[in-house]
Amino acid sequence: MSTLGFLTGGARRTATATTRRPLGTRGGRVAFAALAVLVLLALLAPVVSPHSPVLRSGAEFLPPGSSGHPLGTDGLGYDLLARVLYGMRASLFAAATVIASGVLIGGTVGVLAGTLPGWADSLLMRVTDLFLALPGLVIAMAVAASLGASYHSALIGIAVVWWPMYARLVRGEIRAWSARPHLEAARLAGLPWGRRVLRHLLPGVRPTVVIAASLDVGSLVVALSALSFIGLSSPAPAPELGAMAAQGMPYLLTSWWVPIVPAVAVMLLALVANYAGDAVRDLLRRR
Template sequence: MADDATAQPQARRRSHGRSLVHRILANPLSAIGLLLVVLAILVALFAPQIAPLDPIAMAPQNRLLPPSSAHWFGTDDNGRDILSRVIFGTRYSLVAAFGILALASLTGTIIGLAAGLIGGWLDELLMRITDMFLAFPALVLAMALTAALGPSLFNAVVATALVWWPWYARLVRGQALHLKHEAYVEAAVIAGASRLRIAWHHILRNCLTPLIVQVSLDMGYAILTLAGLSFVGLGAQPPTPEWGSMVSVGRDYFLDNWWMVTFPGLAIFATVMAFNLLGDGIQEALSPRAPH
């Protein structure tokens, strides 16, 4: 009997997961987004096996070659194969974007839970700090923090995460304020459950759906923000094959050597579009109004 009781929730979770995937695939645009995202992840994972050449090895004799059978995306001003650099750039961009969202969502979730559950002066203090961060344009503040920390991809990730956590704090706080008045939470309080247990078992689990939707929608913006920081020289530094820095270098050669900007720019466009399409599909699939 105990085994049956344990198996039933697991079966329901598997069924819910399959149902979510089916609802995403039922929308052609979100299905395309999912396909492109899976493709980008596979390229990032197997970049060393896929890339035809070393992305940072200079070959002056091959400088500024146009696209050809030897170099499908051409070469840059140092003779490096742009296809190989774009492939490795997928790894850098995805890992950095995941890092931003992991740090921002974790920080925002902790602060939002504390503010929503404890309330009082702590809620007031945390929300005023949140308002201070939200008062500045996100990209401008990220640029300022990155410049203060020092230009590098790691510092750009940390700075962007420090700018983005307030949105997650606001989201989780709103959910916590609503959920803590639910009957099952009040019953847990009466039963003597600790605040930590209530936060983990009753509040946080019910915040996962809006958090998943927000993260999926923010992934494209994270990639775009990192590319922007690298473009102005505050993110990845040469010779790191990051898309934004590649576009920055290629802009000086754009009129005569269009491929240096075009291919990394298309990689940014395709990846951001893929995550936006997938995020919209997840939001629609998890919406209570979505058909089942």
């Protein structure tokens, strides 16, 4: 909205219409609807596909569109639809878990660094900078490999390198909000540290953290798929999208759907999550 002191009638109507849109734009609504559909499909995987993701349910290499197997089967006769849906569920759960741990650990470090005296801020930020200076995916691979290939090892490996971004983000926001007049007034009035943080600082930081978390979903889906692609997640026959694509690569020229279907699922999930994150960012910035 313009800050020149006046709004024309058309501009006023445009601003009012924008603030009344629940998701901002048509693209934002489409992105949220698509993400909701993917999440529901993943949660309702046993209903959508009656086949087990780890038990043989048909002949090998049935093409997409086969009776009872809409996405076909792989070289072991596993139903690809069931495996993709369960793989999407695992990817979404992993992304949510890593984001939650990143917000909790990184947010705590950021709040402490932004509100405590200078020596504490310097110490916490130097540790954070150390993690940020290291190649994240390489460190995640090293951690997952040292713990042994498993789903939980992949989660821990990604979580170890994900929290510093939230720490740096929250610390910057805390410092910006602490410089505002009402925070200075609260400090001079003797409001305790805990109440200043809970009542004045965290509510101001929350929108930025929500935006960052929503934009991280797609990146985490790709990162976790990369770890499973190189064999650092659950061993076969666990339904993980990256591992499924890797295991199907030898059949790319003869049975293309075996590696392509899980790869397309990763791309679709990451793409929709990124568009939904952009919509969240635009919505909160307007508000």
